[in-house]
Amino acid sequence: MYVEKYQRQLHLQGYDPGKPDGDFGPKTCKAAMNALVKAGRKDNQLGKKALANSPPPVKRRLKSASTAKPRKIKIPVTSRSISEIIWHCAATPEGRSIGNNPAATIDRWHKERGWSGIGYHAVVDLDGRIYPGRDWSKTGAHAKGHNRGSLGFAYVGGVAKDGRTAKDTRTPDQRASMLWLSEAVTAKYPNIHRLTGHSQYANKACPSFHVPDDEIGNIPGFKQGHRNKNHG
Numbered sequence: 001m002y003v004e005k006y007q008r009q010l011h012l013q014g015y016d017p018g019k020p021d022g023d024f025g026p027k028t029c030k031a032a033m034n035a036l037v038k039a040g041r042k043d044n045q046l047g048k049k050a051l052a053n054s055p056p057p058v059k060r061r062l063k064s065a066s067t068a069k070p071r072k073i074k075i076p077v078t079s080r081s082i083s084e085i086i087w088h089c090a091a092t093p094e095g096r097s098i099g100n101n102p103a104a105t106i107d108r109w110h111k112e113r114g115w116s117g118i119g120y121h122a123v124v125d126l127d128g129r130i131y132p133g134r135d136w137s138k139t140g141a142h143a144k145g146h147n148r149g150s151l152g153f154a155y156v157g158g159v160a161k162d163g164r165t166a167k168d169t170r171t172p173d174q175r176a177s178m179l180w181l182s183e184a185v186t187a188k189y190p191n192i193h194r195l196t197g198h199s200q201y202a203n204k205a206c207p208s209f210h211v212p213d214d215e216i217g218n219i220p221g222f223k224q225g226h227r228n229k230n231h232g
């Protein structure tokens with residue numbers, strides 16, 4: 001998706017990345033290199049000061065565009081009736097890892113609080129890897145009054161580096177995997193008719209973005225977090 005967008009952008013800027021097919025092939029690579037070189041020249045003309053102040057957006061965009069691919073898992077099957085996915089954040093500081101298996105870490109945290117273990121059914125790490133949490137056949141413990149009939153997913157992050165201020169800290173890899181997970185699960189569970197975030201049910205910022213306005217709430221077949229009515 002990102003590559004395709006970038007290809008369209010290159011085309012608009014007068015380069016020839018070939019067809020916008022989402023593939024980072026030789027043509028796209030050449031066009032991207034030309035765009036990078038030109039951007040570099042422009043910076044030089046603007047002088048050292050401007051160069052120091054100018055972020056390297058082209059390079060960074062190029063990297064995320066070519067590497068942000070979802071890390072897929074096998075979607076568990078359960079006979080439990082599921083009608084909703086509720087998104088959360090782990091409320092951990094931006095960019096900070098919480099271990100090699102974040103689901104295991106959260107499981108430990110929740111047990112230390114005297115709970116029965118991780119309340120989420122899956123956790124998406126900073127690099128987009130998806131880790132299984134609570135068994136999907138078991139009711140979660142993540143959104144008071146809304147655990148029955150739902151799956152709770154969380155991503156690592158959700159607060160700024162100060163450890164307090166709510167912030168949408170999702171990395172491009174996390175976004176890709178969260179989007180993929182939402183699509184794959186709703187495809188496998190046709191009774192899911194809502195995609196929401198914790199903040200819609202509690203006076204909390206979690207997951208630090210508003211799901212109905214996010215790409216997650218508007219995956220194919222959904223609009224503003226609701227399954228399209230004409231869905232078969």
Ligand SMILES: [Zn+2]
Nearest residue numbers: 088089198206
């Ligand atoms: Zn939450």
